[in-house]
Amino acid sequence: MQRHGSGDSATFRLRATGLVFLVVHLLTVGWLTLRPLSVPWVPAANLRPLATVRAELAQGPWEAAHGLVPALLLLAPLGVLLPMVTGRLAGSWLSSLAHTVFTGAMVSLGIELLQTDVPGRTLDVDSVLLNTAGVGITYLLLAPPLRGLIRRREHGARPSHLPREEGPQGPTPTMSRVGIAP
Template sequence: MQRQEAGHSAVIPLRHRTLSGALLAAHLLLVGWLTLRPLDVPWAAAANLTPLEGIRAALEAGPVEAARRIGEGLALLAPLGVLLPLISGRITPSAPAAWSSLARTAAAGALVSVGIGMLQTAVPGRAVDIDSALLNTAGVVLAHLAVVPALRARRRRSRILSQGATPRITRVGLGPWTDVLSAVQREY
């Protein structure tokens, strides 16, 4: 049986944490390959440093193109929203810790996205797009909100089922030595 730590945190088994770490490494390698390989284009797009300008342009291009571009931006780093809390080793059920977990995960997703954007400046055919950082971070947050609460509930249910029924004690009386001990205390 696993020990319950302070703050009522459900500790994740080491094998799940190791698997999550391997999945995170594989995902980041895939993201690096998709976003940091050079493009063979005759021209390079200008950097987009105005927030929501690229999203607005995608919406003007039509609903199919907008769904594709926005969906790609949301999905690129979305697995980080689930894998990062799993790697940390805890899925905390209390409300304040849940919000701090979301904030840490969102900050890590934003840092990874901005880091990719900075690395893209050195890659031929790639340009920085602030909207991709916004969409990537939103994807991390949405994945965290969609999956992690369900994992918390499942973990709590499995812990309750594994502990079994709570023993019931019908009556607890005084111990047999209480009369002797109370007499000894009166003598001193």
Template sequence: MQPHGPGTTAAPRMRVTGLLLLVAHLLIVGWLTLRPRTVPWVPAPNLRPLATIRAELVHGLSWEAVQHLGGPVLLLAPLGVLLPLSAGRLNVSPLVSLTRTVFAGAMIALAIELLQSGIPGRVPDVDSVLLNTLGVALVHLAVVPGARCALRRRYEEPRGATPRIPRVGVARQTDALSGGRTYL
């Protein structure tokens, strides 16, 4: 195992596993979201933030609304764990890690929506970007800080008890301050 100080990375196996899982997840997401669909009609693109979410919640929180809004939240949610895992850093500020992960998740969601604008049957929706980013942030906050803490404890070298210095006897004052000795 590698040492884990500031700026060092976790074990290479963990990083490679994270990269492989990240690539596999992105391939599946790409296959799900970028395939052309044959539909009889296509709604207009939504470029107004929160319009789709409001429209789903107009009649209250129903099972259908949860399914329509939960899908985009769950689509990119694994990135909240896979992005930090593929980076392999254990000693990172939680705020910096969250910021990096959420920004990367938002950029991936935005790229998917921009690519969808050129695919038949697919319509870009700005609310999908917001919900995808929300899913990445929630999973990151729920899993990564605790997992990093557990991994730091696991890879940290065990420290024994604090070493104690045996008590040193105090010299007599006459010996310590006597001017009769010469040391040359």
């Protein structure tokens, strides 16, 4: 029989919370990106990587930040929400990073392909690149601290260099600085 402790409950709550936030975020992104726009003209589709980025940078730093930062931030929360939902925060960080960035790229590509049928929206390969970069940057910034937090909660406030001993009745107490009897 498998024993379910408080760690399983905390993991379930973390994953459930992540799933709720993920659904809310994806619905918001869908609403923001798949609404028809009423514009006087529509630019041609951009299939050349970094062409939009170069054009934005040529306009100056403020205009570049105004044009590029929203694309970086659009899917950035996926960098934390995807590992939370899939439970990959506790696993290998490189595998988790690759899985998260790939999934973010596929979500971004799907949004861009869906936008081709929306009036006023066009395909831009740079949006896929910037959205994916935002997912990766967010993962690199926030996943390691969250991973450490999860590991501390799973293993208690015990320092990582001390072994954790489990008996049939729970953890075995340890005493530090026990001297030799006279």
